[in-house]
Amino acid sequence: MSSGIRVAGGIAKHVKKKGAQQAAYQGIQFLKSYGQHILKNPMIVNAIVEKGGVKSTDVVLEIGPGTGNLTMRLLETAKKVIAIEFDPRMVVELERRVSGTPHGHNLKIISGDFLKVDLPYFDVCIANCPYQISSPLVFKLLSHRPMFRSATLMFQREFAMRLCVNPGDPLYCRLSVNAQLLARTTHILKVGKNNFRPPPKVDSSVVRIEPRSPMIDVNFREWDGLVRLCFGRKNKTLGGIFRAKTVLQLIENNYKTYKALQVNNGKGVSAMDMGSGGVGNVSSKMLGAATMGARKKGKFSQKGKKQYGLGADEKMDIDDGDEDGNGITSVDAVTPEFIRGLVEKVLNTDGFVDMRASKMSQDDFLRLLATFNEAGIHFA
Numbered sequence: 001m002s003s004g005i006r007v008a009g010g011i012a013k014h015v016k017k018k019g020a021q022q023a024a025y026q027g028i029q030f031l032k033s034y035g036q037h038i039l040k041n042p043m044i045v046n047a048i049v050e051k052g053g054v055k056s057t058d059v060v061l062e063i064g065p066g067t068g069n070l071t072m073r074l075l076e077t078a079k080k081v082i083a084i085e086f087d088p089r090m091v092v093e094l095e096r097r098v099s100g101t102p103h104g105h106n107l108k109i110i111s112g113d114f115l116k117v118d119l120p121y122f123d124v125c126i127a128n129c130p131y132q133i134s135s136p137l138v139f140k141l142l143s144h145r146p147m148f149r150s151a152t153l154m155f156q157r158e159f160a161m162r163l164c165v166n167p168g169d170p171l172y173c174r175l176s177v178n179a180q181l182l183a184r185t186t187h188i189l190k191v192g193k194n195n196f197r198p199p200p201k202v203d204s205s206v207v208r209i210e211p212r213s214p215m216i217d218v219n220f221r222e223w224d225g226l227v228r229l230c231f232g233r234k235n236k237t238l239g240g241i242f243r244a245k246t247v248l249q250l251i252e253n254n255y256k257t258y259k260a261l262q263v264n265n266g267k268g269v270s271a272m273d274m275g276s277g278g279v280g281n282v283s284s285k286m287l288g289a290a291t292m293g294a295r296k297k298g299k300f301s302q303k304g305k306k307q308y309g310l311g312a313d314e315k316m317d318i319d320d321g322d323e324d325g326n327g328i329t330s331v332d333a334v335t336p337e338f339i340r341g342l343v344e345k346v347l348n349t350d351g352f353v354d355m356r357a358s359k360m361s362q363d364d365f366l367r368l369l370a371t372f373n374e375a376g377i378h379f380a
Ligand SMILES: C[S@@+](CC[C@H](N)C(=O)[O-])C[C@H]1O[C@@H](n2cnc3c(N)ncnc32)[C@H](O)[C@@H]1O
Pocket: 034, 035, 036, 037, 038, 039, 040, 063, 064, 065, 066, 067, 068, 069, 070, 084, 085, 086, 087, 090, 112, 113, 114, 115, 127, 128, 129, 130, 131, 133
């Protein structure tokens, strides 16, 4: 084992005193809490840039440039690199490293937290990501407009696999379904932990994320509300999940809220943040909620209904006090039996009752959501 301490870009050996360390190396001790695992293998750096499909005309967004190993390589390839770095010590080191180089003027550094800054325009995103913010990072990128071409990102292996796996895989989860609703995700490279300094505890993988174009037209918050319920017990049948007392109660409450808004406002539901329902309109806050918790109302759009096999006559727009055609115009008329009946009707459609989230495809979830909405049931 080295007797030195870790500094930007290498190991500082023979360091006797703290002061000496800073003078000799402008020393930066890597902080685990900031996910500072510097990529030290130039072959991996090259492979990431190559697989990222960076063109000479591209503006590249890099998240967490650290000491700049990837940044320097990107600057040789792209028109411009915009790097967002949280740690001011790294910002100083990066500025020092590019100053005087031929590409220095093509780098813009934004000093701040990626999750808090307004993102600039970019064509592609390339990053060895700070692993502690992996999930919100992905969904913040996917909510950015205008849409970028692709993101080539390094994550911890398990997180990377969860982004990419298909139904039936043991790692298939809510993250997989939500990410794949918005993008095509491909695992492109395995990277062993010894390619980093300091090595993290687990291996990593590089993933390519290509936003869908056009986006699937579904209200993301409502989609996530349903997916969250289904993956709460991903190996339980939908019958088991949706017949549970707590879930029926939740559905009843949602139904009443939805109904009350209609009764009070006429077109009340659309007046309240139900919008067109398309993911194209989704905000980063909403997408963050996809992995972190908040839920609000939404509805499956007409376009989405058509796309997923609902007839044009099965009207979803709310234009009177009885949008779901259930004959219920007052909140008081909504009883547990009534809700159970609606849920049974949905479960008995298309064999949903025996399906399990762990094996359901994106189309299965879209059809399930459309069928619930058709019955007047919303997830909020
Ligand atoms: C895994 S290191 C990657 C460093 C460098 N790109 C490399 O490959 O050698 C992650 C970097 O992200 C930075 N970072 C951590 N949290 C961040 C945040 N919320 N916003 C921006 N940068 C962050 C860390 O300071 C660190 O420099």
